[in-house]
Amino acid sequence: MRSLILQTIAPVVLHLTLLFSMFLLIYGHNQPGGGFIAGLMTAVGIVLQWIAVDEEEGRRRFNWPYERIFLAGLALSTLTGVWGYIKGAYLKSSIYRFELPFIGDVELFTAFLFDVGVYGVVVGVVMCIFTNLCEEEAKDS
Amino acid sequence: MNAFFPMFVVLPLAVGTFLFLVRKNRALQESVSLIALLANLIFAGVLLHATADGTIFVHRMGLWPFPYAIVLAADRLAATLLFLSSSIVGACAVFARSYLTDEQRKEAFHPLLHFLLMGMQGCFITGDLFNLFVFFEVMLMSTYALLGFYYNLDQLEMAFKYTCLNLIASALFLLGVSLLYAQVGTVNMADLAVKIKLLGPTPLMVVTALVFVFVFSVKAAIFPMHLWLPSAHSISPTPISAILAGVLVKVGIYSIIRCATLIFPAAFLILQPGLILLCLLTIAMGALGTLPQTSIKRILAYSTINQLGYIAFGVALLSQAGLAAAVFYIVGHAYLKSAMLLGAGLNQKLTGTVDLEEMGGMMGKAPFASLLMLVGFLSLAGFPPFTGFFAKLFVLQAGFAQGAILATGVALGFGVISLYYNFTTYQRYAWGTGGGEVGAAGAGIYGSVAFLSAFAVIFGIGAYWLFEWAQLVAAQLTNPELYIAAMRDLG
Amino acid sequence: MVWILAMIIGVLVTVASYLIMQRRIIQVVLGMAVLSHAANLMIVASGWVGDGKAPIVPKTGGPLDPFAYVDPLPQAMVLTAIVISLAVTAFLLVLAFFTYRKFGTDDIDEIRRLKG
Amino acid sequence: MDNTFIIVFFPFAAALIIPWFAERFRKHAAWFAMVAPVVSTWALFNLYSEWAAGGRQTFTRAIAWVPAANVEISFMVDGLSLMWGLLVAGMGALIVLYSHWYLHEHEALGRYYGFLIAFMGSMLGVVFSDHLISLFIFWELTSITSFFLIGFWSDRDASNYGATKAILITGSGGLAMLGGFLLLGDVAGEWRLSELVLMPDIASQVSLGVFLLIILGAATKSAQWPFHIWLPNAMEAPTPISAFLHSATMVKAGIYLLSRFYPILGAHPAWGYVVTGFGMTTMIAGGLLSLRAYDLKAILAYGTISQLGLIVTFLGYGGKGAIIGATLHLYNHAAAKAAMFMTVGIIDHEAGTRDVRLLGNLKKLMPKTHVLAVIAALSLIGIPPMGGFITKEMLYEVSLHPGGPGNWSWFWPYLTVFAGVFTALYHLRFLSEPYWQAAEGEAPKHPHDPPMGMLAAPAILVLLALAFGLAPGLIENAIVAPAASATLGGGAKVELHLALWHGVNLPLIMSVITMALGLALYFGFAHVKTVLDACARIWGKAPAPDRIYDGFVNWLRNGTWEILLLIQDGNLRRYMRWMFVLPTIAVLYLVWRMEWGANVFPKGFAGASFLLVVIALMIAGAALATALFRRRVPAILALGTMGYGIAGLFLLLKAPDLALTQIMVESASVVLFLLVFYYLPELKPVPSSAAKKIRDWGIAIGLGVCTTLVMAAAMNTHKFRTIADYFMRTSKPVAGFKNVVNAIIVDYRGYDTLGEITVLVIAGIAVYALMRLVGEMKCDH
Incomplete structure (x- = not known):
């Protein structure tokens, strides 16, 4: 599946997709987007990259602990829910306003944190399935 | 108490996540798992106690108002099933501790077990139809992973078929939800109940109810949707079989009860003859299936279908007595069948097989194990003074009292087959001269089987308590207004 | 519109059930994927009421006419369902992969060790 | 504690701990077991005096078990239950005594005595039960314990066969009886026998079905033809068990049931025909079969069947005389038959076989046993001065003045004489072949008389039979009369004046005729046997009950596989077809049967745009392509195309989030599909026949059409504002x-x-x- 064109543009595409997925994640509460879409986009970006570059190269470059990523995502979402629990009911969302230097007013939605957890889970799981399958294929051939 | 019961989902979820994180540290993993299950059981006990006075606890997710939020609700039925699931899963975890020998595979076992528990408990406490779908999927996904735990040829084939058949059920579920949403525009069960009552049993609503009957039939193994069950229950690792037979099929029955009493009572009245026919076919199918088998686990699997037919028959009578009988049957059968499947695992540990052809004379070789099995078989065959007898008796009484004499008579008649297969299975297992040497099994294995078997006796001799409780449950179920009011007022 | 949506769903269900009844594992898995698409479409269809804008409310406040928008709830439910079906389909694929390899065949009729 | 509870529950409690003692003190196991019948008997005597002191009034004791569901354990004390209780408990003590010598020390004594005592408790429970459900519970307990006792030598195939047969037939009868009880309880609104007895017109309210169900329970338990087949096979049990369960007590539970229900259902129009029919058939069949048996226990078993038939006949005929006669005969039969079984046990124990062809001249080898056997047999044949003579005379007397319905009175004396001849014949055979004649073969062991202890129990029984004959006054009005009175119900007064000699009258002449005929047939037995064998050859071709049972069980085990495979053949495709076809049929049925009214379906294609049609066609085309492409990769790509088409549709339906997600999911899953299937070797294509293709397409299109119709109707039925309004309103502000x-x-x-x-x-x-x-x-x- 290697091709020179793919290899050349893939890193660019990857960075663009990552950027775009971050955008989707952050703006999800106002625009189409959100954790799912962003997560899927990230995962698809990495997968494309992986397929584009050499098998070995892909494994070397993207050998991240995906199990931990999805576990961390799930934990984050669960804990956000527990925070809401403390506030009255499970998954009760709250909005916090911060004054940050240089940036100014920032609104932090606990729902946003929840969405970040979703993002982590989606990326982690899709990549986990993908890497495992790839490895199995590698063993096979 | 209202604030307290999302724990039933959050605790297994958090624990499951944690257990997978610490999967390399087996001692920590096992002890945390068991402690968490114990805590879960205690929560369930507290909830059961608290619902005894008829209170229905309600928790609005995110404090959004009714009916817009996902509302969790626990009435007596839900609390009963929560207690059931946590105690059976607990016993199975203890059993698995000494039963599963392959250390490496245990890594994923406990986390998945907790996710399974989360899925089942999520189903029991949710008051929202779409959320029920989600938790069905949580539950199913865990079972997809757990069923074929060793992935030998048999398990692989079984897991593939199980997954395919259940995927169809999931698609049907979504069809049902979309039909309902199109008609009444809500997914909250209480809200659905109110609006469906206003709409009346239109033909489309009856079709919708039918779709849900088929969806839940897959889980409850009602003919013709039972096809996955025999293989899944007999091939999967024994602790999982026990949970499947004990609790998972009850999730299907639970959902049918909710549909029949809360969501579509009018449509179910129209569907009633068909339902009763399906129940009788289920009874027949289960009884028939046990006969040519040689594997104890497969016999038990078919017998589960048979018993589920009786339970569903109790529900399909759509009367308070029928519901009480069904609830009694659910509890009795859950403990009994999981005890027997664990018992089959115990014998597998002792003899290395579950095949009756290679077994025999267990009465002399392993007296205690065969005594435990005997209690189970007698109870399954519906002999006094065990739970099986009372369960069948109450269902039959309810049937006759309802005037469904022919159908009840047929249900009673299949008792003959049940008599036959239980006694011959016991004979082939405990009597005769076959079989080889008998090994040893750990105290955890014996203990968990004995613990679950004890309920067959306790709920037999003490049928009074359980039936009183079942009647309370049924009384609450036949008054769906209580459930609706609890959701609306507290929500 | 209603009929066209319903017919698309019908066609998908037909194709899915046909595929599921075929002999090869891959056809079954493909059928499952088609079926999940059909199920998703059903939910979206259930919220369809005619013309409406995408459910993204404008910045400016003021009273809002819910009828100007399409129903957001089915969309949210479908989003959930899509992701679940992705997970399940992926798992089914892996399962099919192993079945295929261990049995050395992709003929469903030959994978029948567990009968009766 | 109340005596009734001690009587019934003490044996159960004892049964739980006896195994422990019995296994530890193997030499003295029986004495631990003996405690239970002794305590029960002692309590029975107390209860009897209590009852007698209270003016012989029926009284009841109850423990509520599940009151809400009409389940209680309750006991009724009257003449009938007291008589049966004494029979069961007394016999239990003798059987334990006998077992002590009969069983070897190395056998599973704990299990044996545990189940034996539990059986005794169950049987006592049956005879004392007042409540229908309580009766059923103990009834089933006797079946279970009998199952384990028959299968005591569990490593023998014949034991297993016999145990299964017994539990299957008696258990099925029990289920029928339960059905009958439940319906009876519903009809009468009353579940206590003591109350039901007092309801005057209850029999007329009971339907024939309910009546038959209850009778079926009694008939199976009491081995009535054609349900008698389990009893000969049950003889695989150790002999004390045969003596206890299969001659003296359990097989008589059906008779007890009939006696108990006589005041309730006796007035039912079918009672006479059904019960008498069962009894007569059984009596004749049992007698004939007994003549062809060679196993001593089988001879006795068929004899028992025949005698049970006789008793049932009289119960069926009804009336005061018949009831008294039946009660008397029952008592006599229990004592004598048990004694005979015990002597057979002794022979088996000492000679190692029960085959009459291998046994002979035992009169000389086992003189003491011989005496006991002769007295017991003569008692049943009805020779004075044994108790059997009195009952036989009583039966003849009754047969001359039958009080029951119908124009069949002329028939009764002949029938009774016929039964008497049979009885004489097979009992003579029972005596002559092992004891008097020479053996045809060789017994495995050289027989001799057993130790005195082993003779004690049969001796006591034989003495009872003698005592009853010589001094009937001992029990006639103390035990038998109250029992008959209770059976007759309605406070019937029964006074008995039994005597061995009451002058030359018609019954005596009938007795003499019976004896003469019996002896004549006995001496001409070779001819009888030829006739019987000829009959058996003809009969052998008919579907005998035994053959039907074996065929049925064989079918259960082996024939069901094919049926099961029709549904559960392991083929996923077949499963799918079941799951698609049946729901489709169900929905179509509803569509057909229900009134759908107008305006269910939308009219026309309002709102359809060109773009929509294009996308729809694209989706449909891609979907069809997925189904039709034979190769994998094009099929996967077609699936992807379909997914993107659906994303376009989502966009058109104003769901941008969905469209985005769909695109991503589709990309990811196409990659996964390709990854999995690209590398796997392409296996040989599997062709499918045209007919199957058409069938599959038919099913698929049916399902698709159903879904389309239902979805279209649903989308046309928006009746309520959806809850989404709230989300729209609060999303931004809240x-x-x-x-x-x-x-x-x-x-x-x-x-x-x-x-x-x-x-x-x-x-x-x-x-x-x-x-x-x-x-x-x-x-x-």
């Missing part, structure tokens, strides 16, 4: 989201999302476990 869909996902219904990501995580773990933990997955073929 939740802070402009994208309402996202607001629902992460906030309003975040709980769903939590479940959903859990599903994802589980899928991840599952794949991880599959790949990492399962290890090498090489092809097994």
Whole structure:
């Protein structure tokens, strides 16, 4: 599946997709987007990259602990829910306003944190399935 | 108490996540798992106690108002099933501790077990139809992973078929939800109940109810949707079989009860003859299936279908007595069948097989194990003074009292087959001269089987308590207004 | 519109059930994927009421006419369902992969060790 | 504690601990077991005096078990239950005594005595039960304990066969009886026998079905033709068990039931025909079969069947005389038959066989046993001065003045004489072949008389039979008369004046005729046997009950496989067809049967745009292509195309989030599909016949059409404002989201999302476990 064109543009595409997925994640509460879409986009970006570059190269470059990523995502979402629990009911969302230097007013939605957890889970799981399958294929051939 | 019961989902979820994180540290993993299950059981006990006075606890997710939020609700039925699931899963975890020998595979076992528990408990406490779908999927996904735990040829084939058949059920579920949403525009069960009552049993609503009957039939193994069950229950690792037979099929029955009493009572009245026919076919199918088998686990699997037919028959009578009988049957059968499947695992540990052809004379070789099995078989065959007898008796009484004499008579008649297969299975297992040497099994294995078997006796001799409780449950179920009011007022 | 949506769903269900009844594992898995698409479409269809804008409310406040928008709830439910079906389909694929390899065949009729 | 409870529950309590003692003190196991019948008997005497002191009034004791469901354990004390109680408990003590010598020390004594005592408790429970459900519970307990006692030598195939047969037939009868009881309880609104007896017109309310169900319970238990077949096979049990269960007590439970229900159902129009019919058939069949048997126990078993038939006949005929006669005969038969069984046990024990062809001249070898056997047999034949003579005379007397219905009175004396001749014949055979004649073969052991202890129990029984004959006054009005009175019901007064000699009258002449005929046939037995054998050859071709039973059980075991395979043949495709076809049929049936009214379906294609039609065609085309492409990769790509088409449709339906997600999901899944299937070798294509294709398309189109219709109707039925309005209104001001869909996902219904990501995580773990933990997955073929 290697091709020179793919290899050349893939890193660019990857960075663009990552950027775009971050955008989707952050703006999800106002625009189409959100954790799912962003997560899927990230995962698809990495997968494309992986397929584009050499098998070995892909494994070397993207050998991240995906199990931990999805576990961390799930934990984050669960804990956000527990925070809401403390506030009255499970998954009760709250909005916090911060004054940050240089940036100014920032609104932090606990729902946003929840969405970040979703993002982590989606990326982690899709990549986990993908890497495992790839490895199995590698063993096979 | 209202604030307290999302724990039933959050605790297994958090624990499951944690257990997978610490999967390399087996001692920590096992002890945390068991402690968490114990805590879960205690929560369930507290909830059961608290619902005894008829209170229905309600928790609005995110404090959004009714009916817009996902509302969790626990009435007596839900609390009963929560207690059931946590105690059976607990016993199975203890059993698995000494039963599963392959250390490496245990890594994923406990986390998945907790996710399974989360899925089942999520189903029991949710008051929202779409959320029920989600938790069905949580539950199913865990079972997809757990069923074929060793992935030998048999398990692989079984897991593939199980997954395919259940995927169809999931698609049907979504069809049902979309039909309902199109008609009444809500997914909250209480809200659905109110609006469906206003709409009346239109033909489309009856079709919708039918779709849900088929969806839940897959889980409850009602003919013709039972096809996955025999293989899944007999091939999967024994602790999982026990949970499947004990609790998972009850999730299907639970959902049918909710549909029949809360969501579509009018449509179910129209569907009633068909339902009763399906129940009788289920009874027949289960009884028939046990006969040519040689594997104890497969016999038990078919017998589960048979018993589920009786339970569903109790529900399909759509009367308070029928519901009480069904609830009694659910509890009795859950403990009994999981005890027997664990018992089959115990014998597998002792003899290395579950095949009756290679077994025999267990009465002399392993007296205690065969005594435990005997209690189970007698109870399954519906002999006094065990739970099986009372369960069948109450269902039959309810049937006759309802005037469904022919159908009840047929249900009673299949008792003959049940008599036959239980006694011959016991004979082939405990009597005769076959079989080889008998090994040893750990105290955890014996203990968990004995613990679950004890309920067959306790709920037999003490049928009074359980039936009183079942009647309370049924009384609450036949008054769906209580459930609706609890959701609306507290929500 | 209603009929066209319903017919698309019908066609998908037909194709899915046909595929599921075929002999090869891959056809079954493909059928499952088609079926999940059909199920998703059903939910979206259930919220369809005619013309409406995408459910993204404008910045400016003021009273809002819910009828100007399409129903957001089915969309949210479908989003959930899509992701679940992705997970399940992926798992089914892996399962099919192993079945295929261990049995050395992709003929469903030959994978029948567990009968009766 | 109340005596009734001690009588019934003490044996159960004892049965739980006896095994422990019996296994530890093997030499003295019987004496531990003996405690239970002795205590029960003692309590029975107390109860008897209590009852006698209270003016012989019926009284009841009850423990509520599940009151809400009409389940209680309650006991009724009257003449009938007291008589039966004494019979059961007294016989229990003798059987334990006998077992002490009969069983070897190395056998499973704990199990034996445990079940034996539990059986005794169950039987006492049956005869004292007042409540229908209570009666049924103890009834079933006798079946279970009998199952274990028959199968005591569990390593013998014949024991297993006999045990299964017994439990299947008596258990089925029990189920029928339960059905009858439940319906009777519903009809009468009353579940206590003591109350039912007092309801005057209850029999007329009971339907024939209910009546038959109850009778069926009695008939199976009491081995009435054609349900008698379990009894000969039950003789595989140790002999004390045969003596106790299969001659003296359990097989008589059916008779007890009939006696108990006589005041309730006796007035039912079918009673006479059904019960008498059962009895007569059984009597004749049992007698004939007994003549052809060679196993001593089988001879006795068929004899028992025949005698039970006789008693049932009289119960069926009804009337005061018949009831008294039946009660008397029952008592006499229990004592004598048990004694005979015990002598057979002794022979078996000492000679190692029960085959009459191998036994002979035992009169000389085992003189003491011989005496006991002769007295017991003569008692049943009805020779004075044994008790059997009195009952036989009584039966003849009754047969001359039958009080029952119908124009069949002329028939009765002949029938009774006929029964008497049979009885004489097979009992003479029982005596002559092992004791008096020479053996045809060789017995495995050289027989001799057993130790005195082993003779004690049969001796006591024989003495009872003698005592009853010589001094009937001992029990006639103390025990038998109250029992008959209770059977007759309605406070009937029964006074008995039994005597051995009451002058030359018609019954005596009948007795003499009977004896003469019996002896004549006995001496001409060779001819009788030829006739019988000829009959058996003809009969052998008929579907005898035994053959039907074996065929049925064989079918259960072996014939059901084919039927099961019709549904559960392991083929996923067939499963799918079941799951598609039946729901489709159900929905179509509803569509057909229900009134759908107008305006259910939308009219026309309002709102359809050109773009929509194009996308729809694209989706449909891609879907069809997925189905029709034979090769994998094009099919997967077609699936992808379809997915993108659906994304376009989502966009058209104003669901941008969905469209985006759909595109991403589709990309990811196409990659996964390709990854999995691209590398796998393309296997040989599997062709499918045209007919199957048409069938599959037919099923698929049926399902598709159903879905289309239902969805179209649903989409046309928006009756309520959806709850989504709330989300639209509050999304921005309350939740802070402009994208309402996202607001629902992460906030309003975040709980769903939590479940959903859990599903994802589980899928991840599952794949991880599959790949990492399962290890090498090489092809097994």
